[in-house]
Amino acid sequence: EAQVTQNPRYLITVTGKKLTVTCSQNMNHEYMSWYRQDPGLGLRQIYYSMNVEVTDKGDVPEGYKVSRKEKRNFPLILESPSPNQTSLYFCASSLSLSGQGAKETQYFGPGTRLLVL
């Protein structure tokens, strides 16, 4: 089954304690992205990756890091989490993002709900 998986689904942590949220896709997609979703603000892009070893900042990258060492995996790292990073996080992937129409269809993971105390 084609899917995007995220782990963990729920996480409660304390300020300053490093954490990693994993994301994996089994569709051989080139493009992967991380979003956070907050009430009234919708989905905002944190980081994206066009392919292995190619990453770039989205709209709200502060406080986050990513890496893309393999095509299928795109972990999100919070080196020193703060309460303003409490949010619902989604990983997404698509075949490409080259402006070729349907290839831009993004498949989303189930979400990771993070609470930073």
Place this chain on the structure above:
Amino acid sequence: QKEVEQDPGPLSVPEGAIVSLNCTYSNSAFQYFMWYRQYSRKGPELLMYTYSSGNKEDGRFTAQVDKSSKYISLFIRDSQPSDSATYLCAMSAIYSSASKIIFGSGTRLSIRP
């Protein structure tokens, strides 16, 4: 000003009604317009996709794009309780070698049986 504006709702209508969901945008470079549906505690899933101006129909759903007015709509005919979800508009343009997708904040829709 946000690049994409979407009425957050909530919008509550009786079963069988026609629903109209809308977004406005400011960036004239947007060329691809999408509607995602998000059920509670789930990730968004693509519902409709259109390129440039015009209409696209898929079953009970019709997506409409008016680039001259910078306005897009999603119509749901014969609405069902299973249509209750948050609907997010999204749009993208091409900047050099990479595209960027901007999402609206979502409209929460409830269909009353």
